[in-house]
């Protein structure tokens with residue numbers, strides 16, 4: 001099974017990228033393509049920019065990565081209660097090529113932050129809009145207090161309860 005995983009953030013040390021990578025690693029036998037949104041950087045979307053640039057390569061390539069996957073693991077970073085500008089920008093560009101950005105792929109949505117809220121607000125937004133963008137959403141997990149539940153040395157979740165939630169969530173990607 002081919003899994004596309006990413007953190008919806010452009011932070012170099014994105015904790016959401018780490019969470020997505022870890023969760024994807026829990027899928028037995030999966031071939032994981034972990035992408036970095038910095039490799040899909042685009043000018044700030046506007047209809048004027050679109051008239052100028054058309055369908056930029058980075059947006060088309062992002063869609064192609066989704067298309068070639070059997071399942072998706074996306075972990076959303078929260079900036080002021082919502083998506084990071086980097087993710088929203090790429091998503092807006094991609095949606096102009098294919099409105100069903102997630103192309104009906106089975107997906108697990110995650111979110112994490114250093115605080116007790118676990119970026120639950122952005123996760124709620126992503127869940128709420130999933131039906132408009134072709135997401136076959138199998139499960140969603142918000143992970144609070146990243147630095148307390150994730151062991152940087154091993155790059156693994158050390159909290160047993162969170163680990164169990166993540167295992168159950170990603171197992172749903174394989175089910176039909």
Ligand SMILES: Cc1cc2nc3c(=O)[nH]c(=O)nc-3n(C[C@H](O)[C@H](O)[C@H](O)COP(=O)(O)O)c2cc1C
Nearest residue numbers: 009011014015016077078079080081113114115119
């Ligand atoms: C501009 C800005 C706004 C933020 N707003 C929130 C927020 O609303 N909720 C939250 O839980 N964390 C917030 N944070 C903290 C982020 O959760 C933290 O920076 C986290 O590392 C972001 O995920 P990332 O490392 O994957 O980019 C904010 C951080 C920044 C820089």
